[in-house]
Amino acid sequence: MSRRSQKLVEYGKPLVLVTEQVPTAPRGGAVVQVAFAGVCHSDIHATEGILQQQNLPLILGHEISGTVANMDPTVKTDVKVGDRVVVYSMGGCSACSRCAEGRPIDCLNRVMNTNGAFIDGGFSDYVVCPDAKLLLKVPDSVAMDTACLLPCSGLTAYNAVATIMPTVNDFARHTDCAVLLVGMGGLGLWAVQIAKQLLPSNVRLVCADVDVDKLASAKDAGCDVTVHWGKEGNERSLLAATRKACGASCSAVAAIDFVNLPETFSRVERILDQGGIHAMVGIMAKPGVVGTVPLTPFVLRNHTLAAVAVGSVQQLRKVMALVASGKVKPPPISHHPLESAWDIIQKLKAGKVKGRAVLRLSKL
Numbered sequence: 001m002s003r004r005s006q007k008l009v010e011y012g013k014p015l016v017l018v019t020e021q022v023p024t025a026p027r028g029g030a031v032v033q034v035a036f037a038g039v040c041h042s043d044i045h046a047t048e049g050i051l052q053q054q055n056l057p058l059i060l061g062h063e064i065s066g067t068v069a070n071m072d073p074t075v076k077t078d079v080k081v082g083d084r085v086v087v088y089s090m091g092g093c094s095a096c097s098r099c100a101e102g103r104p105i106d107c108l109n110r111v112m113n114t115n116g117a118f119i120d121g122g123f124s125d126y127v128v129c130p131d132a133k134l135l136l137k138v139p140d141s142v143a144m145d146t147a148c149l150l151p152c153s154g155l156t157a158y159n160a161v162a163t164i165m166p167t168v169n170d171f172a173r174h175t176d177c178a179v180l181l182v183g184m185g186g187l188g189l190w191a192v193q194i195a196k197q198l199l200p201s202n203v204r205l206v207c208a209d210v211d212v213d214k215l216a217s218a219k220d221a222g223c224d225v226t227v228h229w230g231k232e233g234n235e236r237s238l239l240a241a242t243r244k245a246c247g248a249s250c251s252a253v254a255a256i257d258f259v260n261l262p263e264t265f266s267r268v269e270r271i272l273d274q275g276g277i278h279a280m281v282g283i284m285a286k287p288g289v290v291g292t293v294p295l296t297p298f299v300l301r302n303h304t305l306a307a308v309a310v311g312s313v314q315q316l317r318k319v320m321a322l323v324a325s326g327k328v329k330p331p332p333i334s335h336h337p338l339e340s341a342w343d344i345i346q347k348l349k350a351g352k353v354k355g356r357a358v359l360r361l362s363k364l
């Protein structure tokens, strides 16, 4: 049996379409016939070689849905051959207690078995998953093109909301309050809907972006107030507009920054309330770019700074359930053939992809 794959052979050069034998399922693992593979911003980083150490050639693609083609029969899991699944692609060593808890991203043995980043991924007819326990069934009510997006952007947005939730719940017990979401791209729009589901009803969701069209989408997704962080106007008036958008308290008790550049970082710090939490998600900053914190005020104002990277397998199950219930809706999705992977990456880089672009591999 053969598979076609798009391989990164050299950084900065177009992917190469190759046909080769489908590997067999490794011990403890599975082979999934890919239905859809999302093309994501991190794929741009991967082609540019700024994702730490990679072994080339490498099949890209970490947002994967498909059908289980074969698997090690000794693995204890509810997934079987023929099931519709998504791949939790950020695998670890599969042996330590954190991996056993479904948190391979913090693997105690520091193993990173990430499909499409460190091991072969889903820009292929078939993908090898080293750990079959990282496959999750897709309910009938969830479309497979939507499903492939969940382990990356959907899960990261869920984890971001879960990270600020204890602080927000604590504030909301005492008073009405505001949460600021910065950056209304794909992640931001998932987060607006998830926040509306998970956070108390007396929380006002304020969304900021440089793009008015994206703010309109945020409004459609359920945010309460939008604030335009455009180029015109000075920093002072921009902060004043944001404070006003936050309501009576003129501050946010929590913020999630999906952009995370020095400007957005310092704005969030200025908007944050006493005892607030600042969750950083975006990875737009080039290596070496730093954000600065005014040290003493940071302590006196009792701020918490948190980093959010993807999320756990358990959280992925929760995101899947929210999408299956229809309470959280996917962004607009366009389908493309495997051959166009490189073109899509270039369009993403140029900001020309509307919604999400996914590669369609097999018919299910």
Ligand SMILES: [Zn+2]
Residues within 6 Å of the ligand: 040, 041, 042, 062, 063, 152, 153
């Ligand atoms: Zn991704």
Ligand SMILES: [Zn+2]
Residues within 6 Å of the ligand: 092, 093, 094, 095, 096, 097, 098, 099, 104, 106, 107, 108, 109, 110, 111
């Ligand atoms: Zn581990």
